[in-house]
Amino acid sequence: MSQKYCVLGLGIMGSRVAYRLAKNGYDVVGWNRTLGPHLDNLAKTVPLASSPCEAVKEADIILMFLHDGPAVHQVLIDNGTADCIKAGSLLADMGTNTPDEARFILANIPKTIRFVDAPVSGGPKGAENATMSIFLGCGQSDLDLAKKALGAVGRVTHMGKVGTGQAAKLANQIIVACSIAGLGEGVAYAEALGIKAENLFSAMQGGLADSEILQIMGPRIASGDFSPHGRAATHLKDLDCAFSQLDGVEKKLKATATAKKYLQKLVDGGEDLDHSAMVIAARAALAADTS
Secondary structure, eight states: OOOEEEEEOOSTTHHHHHHHHHHTTOEEEEEOSSOSGGGHHHHTTSOBOSSHHHHHTTOSEEEEOOSSHHHHHIIIIITOGGGGSOTTOEEEEOSOOOHHHHHHHHHHSOTTSEEEEOOEESHHHHHHHTOEEEEEEOOGGGHHHHHHHHTTTEEEEEEESTTHHHHHHHHHHHHHHHHHHHHHHHHHHHHHTTOOHHHHHHHHTTSTTOOHHHHHHHHHHHHTOOOOSSBHHHHHHHHHHHHTTSTTHHHHOHHHHHHHHHHHHHHHTTOOOBGGGHHHHHHHHHHSOOO
């Protein structure tokens, strides 16, 4: 008998994961905090439950794509959803939180649930193509089941016990943030010297500065289309999580602190922007009068 999947949280990533699972023949049900027009197309393929408890009660594999630690806490514990999960089911937190929050969830849900932290990287394209990088934190007894279940949505790497998946993802978010900030500063610098972004990107292809970030973010920057694929606000939240884990780290990791400053400026502007819009903050920083 095939295993039944449940996806809690149908935003940019969760909706694509649920859709791909369903289109590839998996039995899957979804739930989102709000039901509206943005889920109409998904509902044609994936049944949508009216509550998280209803969604999880028959599921063997539960994938959570919730915004942050407080959202996970509210859905699982405050709303009593963890008590609706049947014994032996795998519960995977695939959003980005902190190692402490992962360990807290493990300690505060029924022991019959097999909980793993499995945050992902790869964006909407990775979710659509099941090529996401999955940072898995789990005990050895859950490893085989987790690898098999999560292998349907991405490439799984076991990092260690519960909490280490989140730690690895926070490191990933630091690297990505610094890379995007560096790309933004390079573009702003080139533009200040009269070079168009698209010409710079074309010249860089195949060189040492070429990267997947350049290939994905470059067209967005060149076109000025910063509609969210990876939200600046979400990436800012992730860096806040990262800085919360080590005392004084924000003062020590200078490049990451700069990237966080750029993200903060975007969020403070009130628009829902992609994190590639860090180039806007870099342009403003370069143009600022520092005399």
